[in-house]
Amino acid sequence: MDNQETLLQYPSSSFLADVRKHTATETITEKEITRIKVNNPNVKRRIVVGNLNKETVKFDPEIPLYLTNNRTIQQLYNDKKICKLIIEAKIRRRGEYSVVRSEPTSFCRSMKTAKVRIKENGIIRDVKFYRMFCNSWNCPTCCKRKANMVRREIIEVSGLNNLYYHLVFTLDGTKIPYEYKNSELNDTHKYITKIFNHFLTLLRREKRDYVKKKTGQIKHFDYSQLEKELKYIWIIEFQKDTKNAHMHILLNQFLPIEVIRDLWMHVGGGVEMFIERVKTVKGLSIYVTKYISKGLNGVDGSNISLDCGFKYYERRYAISNSCERKPKNSIIRLFDILPTFDLKAKFLVKQGLDWIVNELNNVTDEEVVEVSFDT
Ligand SMILES: [Zn+2]
Incomplete structure (x- = not known):
């Protein structure tokens, strides 16, 4: 129950004002790993992620699955409460020049992505948690x-x-x-x-x-x-x-x-x-x-x-749009596949993935990451 509540909590408005920058954070390098200690991960389970049509998404074991609880701008805009906050922040910042602040913004590194590697049989091999940088031009860290x-x-x-x-x-x-x-x-x-x-x-x-x-x-x-x-x-x-x-x-x-x-x-x-x-x-x-x-x-x-x-x-x-680009890592957002409270709860409990989501939501803990399982 705790877990469901954390998932639905909205972050503070200062975070929301800049959340659009997170959309650029989709390339992750090994260097940026921070370690998170997970006590008793409690899973040796098959991971199955479905979309809204209840189709199972197939995984190539070579390609890691990225899970995040971070939302996209589009998702935020669909939420009327959040949409209003974003518009207010935009009006407030109108005309401001881009100057590097002395302190990182509150949302910098406050969100995580879990990189989940899966074995051929669908069982999780290991999970690494990465903190996401805010990637803004005016953050001293980024x-x-x-x-x-x-x-x-x-x-x-x-x-x-x-x-x-x-x-x-x-x-x-x-x-x-x-x-x-x-x-x-x-x-x-x-x-x-x-x-x-x-x-x-x-x-x-x-x-x-x-x-x-x-x-x-x-x-x-x-x-x-x-x-x-x-x-x-x-x-x-x-x-x-x-x-x-x-x-x-x-x-x-x-x-x-x-x-x-x-x-x-x-x-x-x-x-x-x-x-x-x-x-x-x-x-x-x-x-x-x-x-x-x-x-x-x-x-x-x-x-x-x-x-x-x-x-x-x-x-x-x-x-220009006509330029070809390298494909980016695809990130599966829990908000994309689990838009409702019910689905979220079912998904997490059924798959024993609640600890991943807990970990994604836990940003106050000491910095540690990397969970692997022996078979
Ligand atoms: Zn930053």
Whole structure:
């Protein structure tokens, strides 16, 4: 009974305000294990997880099962009480800049995931509990980690999609509208994101002749006739001197600079730009992602004032949907498969998995983890 109650308890509002960040916490590395001592695990049982249609989910013994009691944003939004708290928190934080706090947020490492390895016969081999990092840009424990995760992701995706072309877009200081930059504010990153989206829309419709600068030849550009689907990643940086944003774009194909320049100027960008093919994708992605971790030193470093110019909800980079990605670990959320009180109770008791859920909910205990069973 105790167990059922803990499952249904809602966390405090300060936690809820930032819970969306947990959705990014889906990659777990062995390094991040913390140990939790479980007394008398009481299971040598077959694990069966069903979904709502009562179908049994089959497990590949090679692929571990991840169980978590953490909820997704979508699940939280379905809950009216929680939804209201999230909206209030959003309003409260509107316009706030992303600055690294001196203390980790209350929700950082307050949730756990259990990695359950199963034998061929369905019996649990071992269970490891991981604490989940909040992964927010302004947490001193996680900012560096988050930056590294983003870097790794960009390097991985650019390699996977052969993003060999490097395009740089700049802004023309005299063309930036007053509402994006004045003596009191610098929202040039917002402006560049906006015009970049406009640029993409126009590019997708583009069909025209242009004169090649180097040779004077007349060429034809037709976006719909491109051989490959356009794939890209963009990353925003601020110029050291002017503090204006500029954009590095990694592309999977060459686009004629004459066409790009016209469009970029048309949407309100600056004239300075270049496109080049690089020798190695890795070198390029390492170079363009350097900025992401700049100034982030986390708990042990002294440099904690990350006034990076971004507001906490603003994007610093984006990966186009057309890019292929590595499959992520899939996590089975107890809230996904067990949405009702009844189902939860039945599931846990029947399978002897209540101790796993207890452990997931127990975050005050000493840090210990790893449960294995002899057969
Ligand atoms: Zn954190």
